[in-house]
Amino acid sequence: MQGLREWLVHNDVFIDDRLGVQRCSDGSALVVALAPIPPRTTVATIPKSLCLSHRSSSLASDLDLASLDDVSPNIRLAVHVAHEIACGQTSRWAIYLDHCPRRPVPIGALWDRDADGKALRWLRGTRAARELASSGEDKTRLISWFDAFTRKLRINSAVAALSVDDFLHGYSLVSSRAFHVDAYHTLALVPLADIFNHSDTPHVHLASDHWVCPACGTLRECSHDEQGGGSAVGADHDLTGGNDTCDMVTELDVFAGEEVYNTYGRLSNGRLLASYGFTLEGSEQDEILIDQSLVAEAVRRQFGDVRDLGAEARTGSLWKFRDPTLSYLADALAQHPLVVWDRDQAKLSIDADGRISIGFFVLASSLFLGAQRGSGSEHPGMSCSPDDPLALLVELLEIAEARFEASEDTVPDRRHTGNLEEHLRQIALVIHRACTAYVERQERPELDCEELLDMADSLSGEGECAKQELALRYLAGERLLVQRTATQWLFSAEIRCKAEERIDCKGREV
Numbered sequence: 277m278q279g280l281r282e283w284l285v286h287n288d289v290f291i292d293d294r295l296g297v298q299r300c301s302d303g304s305a306l307v308v309a310l311a312p313i314p315p316r317t318t319v320a321t322i323p324k325s326l327c328l329s330h331r332s333s334s335l336a337s338d339l340d341l342a343s344l345d346d347v348s349p350n351i352r353l354a355v356h357v358a359h360e361i362a363c364g365q366t367s368r369w370a371i372y373l374d375h376c377p378r379r380p381v382p383i384g385a386l387w388d389r390d391a392d393g394k395a396l397r398w399l400r401g402t403r404a405a406r407e408l409a410s411s412g413e414d415k416t417r418l419i420s421w422f423d424a425f426t427r428k429l430r431i432n433s434a435v436a437a438l439s440v441d442d443f444l445h446g447y448s449l450v451s452s453r454a455f456h457v458d459a460y461h462t463l464a465l466v467p468l469a470d471i472f473n474h475s476d477t478p479h480v481h482l483a484s485d486h487w488v489c490p491a492c493g494t495l496r497e498c499s500h501d502e503q504g505g506g507s508a509v510g511a512d513h514d515l516t517g518g519n520d521t522c523d524m525v526t527e528l529d530v531f532a533g534e535e536v537y538n539t540y541g542r543l544s545n546g547r548l549l550a551s552y553g554f555t556l557e558g559s560e561q562d563e564i565l566i567d568q569s570l571v572a573e574a575v576r577r578q579f580g581d582v583r584d585l586g587a588e589a590r591t592g593s594l595w596k597f598r599d600p601t602l603s604y605l606a607d608a609l610a611q612h613p614l615v616v617w618d619r620d621q622a623k624l625s626i627d628a629d630g631r632i633s634i635g636f637f638v639l640a641s642s643l644f645l646g647a648q649r650g651s652g653s654e655h656p657g658m659s660c661s662p663d664d665p666l667a668l669l670v671e672l673l674e675i676a677e678a679r680f681e682a683s684e685d686t687v688p689d690r691r692h693t694g695n696l697e698e699h700l701r702q703i704a705l706v707i708h709r710a711c712t713a714y715v716e717r718q719e720r721p722e723l724d725c726e727e728l729l730d731m732a733d734s735l736s737g738e739g740e741c742a743k744q745e746l747a748l749r750y751l752a753g754e755r756l757l758v759q760r761t762a763t764q765w766l767f768s769a770e771i772r773c774k775a776e777e778r779i780d781c782k783g784r785e786v
């Protein structure tokens with residue numbers, strides 16, 4: 277890595293002497309601390325002019341690439357990166373690119389529908405599969421986009437010689453290594469910053485002034501200010517001076533000898549797998565998304581109601597809390613063991629601790645809460661009016677917490693909670709049913725986390741096997757979380773009995 281370090285220093289990169297860059301036996305690289313480093317230390321500064329972006333690459337002013345303005349930043353930068361790699365030693369970034377993976381990084385987005393079919397099957401019905409679908413950029417689509425793009429190029433265009441493999445390689449580097457730098461470069465490869473691995477409790481983060489002139493990249497006043505910051509590239513770029521750097525800044529104490537981790541963002545394992553090709557065990561940022569249709573169907577089956585709750589929730593007519601209510605609910609849920617606050621009321625999710633989002637709980641409770649609105653029915657011992665669904669909701673949450681913490685039917689005194697207890701039992705069963713249905717849509721729903729991990733352990737090797745192993749470990753993590761959530765809601769013996777009446781020992785509905 278000495279050659280890379282020299283190249284970085286030669287290009288005005290500052291690297292704290294306490295940082296070491298190491299190459300591992302598998303060819304990957306990482307950053308270690310050679311001595312203790314306190315928090316709030318700037319351990320590296322990288323001039324933005326050294327970042328490889330669509331603004332700085334040797335194709336920056338190539339008119340052939342004007343059509344790239346309409347594609348995603350990932351695809352656009354992938355073409356520029358692929359071209360720089362193809363330039364070989366004539367590229368300004370040759371030494372840096374030599375230290376990047378030479379073969380495509382196996383990010384989920386590039387898994388092949390045929391060759392990696394088994395691995396992809398293990399992802400069926402998971403958050404990872406959802407991430408792959410939502411980006412709209414899988415291998416098949418990328419290949420057809422590239423085909424169409426290159427067909428429109430002039431024969432002697434600088435990018436006409438690129439192969440689809442070059443492009444996919446570039447795409448995998450961009451997906452797994454690029455950062456959003458600022459309003460001018462947008463997405464870019466940032467040498468050195470991209471050697472840090474990711475953690476959900478990172479030591480460093482990348483700091484960069486985002487609000488530069490989007491037309492020329494300067495931090496200072498410029499002629500584009502009067503024009504309202506145009507998007508055309510001016511001839512008089514000024515990328516020098518000021519704090520025109522990307523800085524790596526510590527946010528924790530770093531101890532001598534430990535690996536120094538960055539953060540790529542608050543990313544779920546599904547997203548990490550799709551965009552970076554790895555997952556974190558026990559990640560605090562993990563989150564599973566549950567389809568509205570699953571919860572709506574569970575409500576329908578539990579309460580025997582035929583209304584299409586999913587549609588109601590989608591149109592926002594079900595529940596919309598206003599600002600003062602939002603903070604009240606957020607406070608009520610600050611320490612709740614089963615439900616977590618989320619400003620996005622439409623989000624139905626399970627967090628890394630197995631807590632469901634408030635949107636999930638509200639949808640699961642919707643028929644009950646909705647039925648109370650204006651019903652005039654009395655709830656013995658209730659401190660809220662039946663016309664006040666918010667108070668009812670908070671009361672339900674309080675009882676759920678008390679029941680869960682006590683794990684038995686002793687507190688709070690049932691006489692004071694009246695028939696709310698019975699409604700809560702129904703809601704708990706809805707949540708349990710929705711979680712079970714989530715697993716039912718996945719591959720081999722009868723297998724638990726341990727069994728999936730045993731299967732992953734039995735696989736070894738590279739390529740397709742490694743992808744299958746990754747997919748199995750990912751699925752095992754999801755299964756553990758969803759089954760834990762489902763079980764958490766069976767907090768009283770009565771609910772357990774009711775759930776057992778309709779599911780077999782493998783969690784399947786009977």
Ligand SMILES: C[S@@+](CC[C@H](N)C(=O)[O-])C[C@H]1O[C@@H](n2cnc3c(N)ncnc32)[C@H](O)[C@@H]1O
Pocket residue numbers: 303304305306376377381452453470471472473474475552553554555556
């Ligand atoms: C920005 S690069 C980090 C540097 C990289 N290790 C290298 O060899 O240059 C991101 C890639 O590093 C790997 N990576 C990063 N963080 C990781 C982690 N916590 N566990 C496993 N792999 C990780 C993944 O392959 C990911 O696609």
